Amino acid sequence: MRQIDESQLTQADLTARQIPDPVGRLRYLQSVASAPPSVSRWKSRITIGFLTLVVLGMVAAPLSLRMPGAAHAASRKPPSQPALPQILRVEPEVAPSADVWSVEKASDFETYSNGLRIENQYAVRHRPRAYVAYSIADPEATGGEKRTVPAGIVYHTTESLQAPFEPSQNNLLKRVGESLIDYVRRRQCYNFLIDRFGRVFRIVNESDAADHAGHSVWADDRYFYVNLNDSFIGISFEAQTGDGETSTRVGDAQVRAAAMLTEMLRNRYKIPGGNCVTHAQVSVNPSNMQIGYHVDWASSFPFEKLGLPDNYATPSPAVSLFGFSFDASFAQRAGERLALGASNADRELVQRAQIEHLSLTAYRKMLHRRYLKITARHRG
Ligand SMILES: [Zn+2]
Structure with a gap:
């Protein structure tokens, strides 16, 4: 599994480290993340994921100092809205590469301007x-x-x-x-x-x-x-x-x-x-x-x-x-x-549980309940 090291930090990472306020730092990283990528998308995404963890770690660290233990943390009243996960999802938009239009449509096939032919029989x-x-x-x-x-x-x-x-x-x-x-x-x-x-x-x-x-x-x-x-x-x-x-x-x-x-x-x-x-x-x-x-x-x-x-x-x-x-x-x-994608998400989960003042087990349980509620409503 690929590891992130200091050599992978970009100018954006170094700039982010100069911003003392964690929220400001996060906003700056989100604005960088929404800009068009200048490096390969894979590396870009991993670096951003790492940066997010750095920021969340900085935010979470003082919180965890106030947490005497997981059991105590779990006994606190959970907030009605868990931390928003969109700060962890920074996939830049990728536009479709070209306009494509229908060229011919017969009863059993159709063709398109990019060479595509679909059989409909x-x-x-x-x-x-x-x-x-x-x-x-x-x-x-x-x-x-x-x-x-x-x-x-x-x-x-x-x-x-x-x-x-x-x-x-x-x-x-x-x-x-x-x-x-x-x-x-x-x-x-x-x-x-x-x-x-x-x-x-x-x-x-x-x-x-x-x-x-x-x-x-x-x-x-x-x-x-x-x-x-x-x-x-x-x-x-x-x-x-x-x-x-x-x-x-x-x-x-x-x-x-x-x-x-x-x-x-x-x-x-x-x-x-x-x-x-x-x-x-x-x-x-x-x-x-x-x-x-x-x-x-x-x-x-x-x-x-x-x-x-x-x-x-x-x-x-x-x-x-x-x-x-x-x-x-x-x-x-x-x-x-x-x-790698799964373990990235798992690390985010650990960080967010800390931010929510919940043990990982309690946080997972809350998310499981949410999943069951949504899928039950979805079936309905
Ligand atoms: Zn399948």
Whole structure:
């Protein structure tokens, strides 16, 4: 796991250290964070995460001095509104790279100005897309923003019994792909499936929700989303992951097709890059309050080739917003990059528990109760 050292501090970090007031220091760092990044996005995000911890540490240190012990801290009256997590989420906006428009629309296919072709002959309807985006600033609010336009994309893999990818196997590869399409359309699993030849098949119309994400959590700068079937578009790659492998193998044609599809969808629905994430990043298990129930695309997702920021290092919103946890097996199953995002979120959780004058256990319990309340309301 990558460590942060002093050599990674930027001019902004050094300037921040000159500001004596912690709040002023935090505001300065947030203003730096919202400016366009001048270094690689990954490094930028990690450095900002580190700076946030430095600032929170400075804020929290005097508070913790007043805390004689966790038990005593837990007995204090908890505040009605826990510390706002948006100070920990500083993902700068990434605009879609180009305008994309529809060129041709026939009964069974459509084409776009960026080279994308979508096959429509297998498209099916499901329930109309409708969901609530919840405000991070007011997580206990009973309402939320009702929406029908997708807020993001979740990428999946669909494992298939594959043949070698070579010309002599064309017929078998096509048969396998078609039976997979038949399987996922009967279950309304995804909005799109990309087969091994890089062909893009619309499965469930984007106007409708697909059953792809199950129990899941994600957040952007202002809103959080739970159970993402309705709020996020589901795109799956026909893929095969070998026994004991954590990385997924997909072909170059599939990655090129996914890049064009992502570009079109981001343009059409104004989807921020930070909301284009993998199933492994969003999947949770409410029965044991752990993240990583599904781990497809836990590593090796080609964010850069799809014109997206490397979102693996983003602190897991399920951990930082709702206190989900993970065990040692998670890092093994998920790989180093995703484990980094989880541990970043876990450190934030510890700091915020201190700020709230709560033991970590009590703070987690409060966040768990909030999660259960919100998901119950969401189902309703
Ligand atoms: Zn999945």
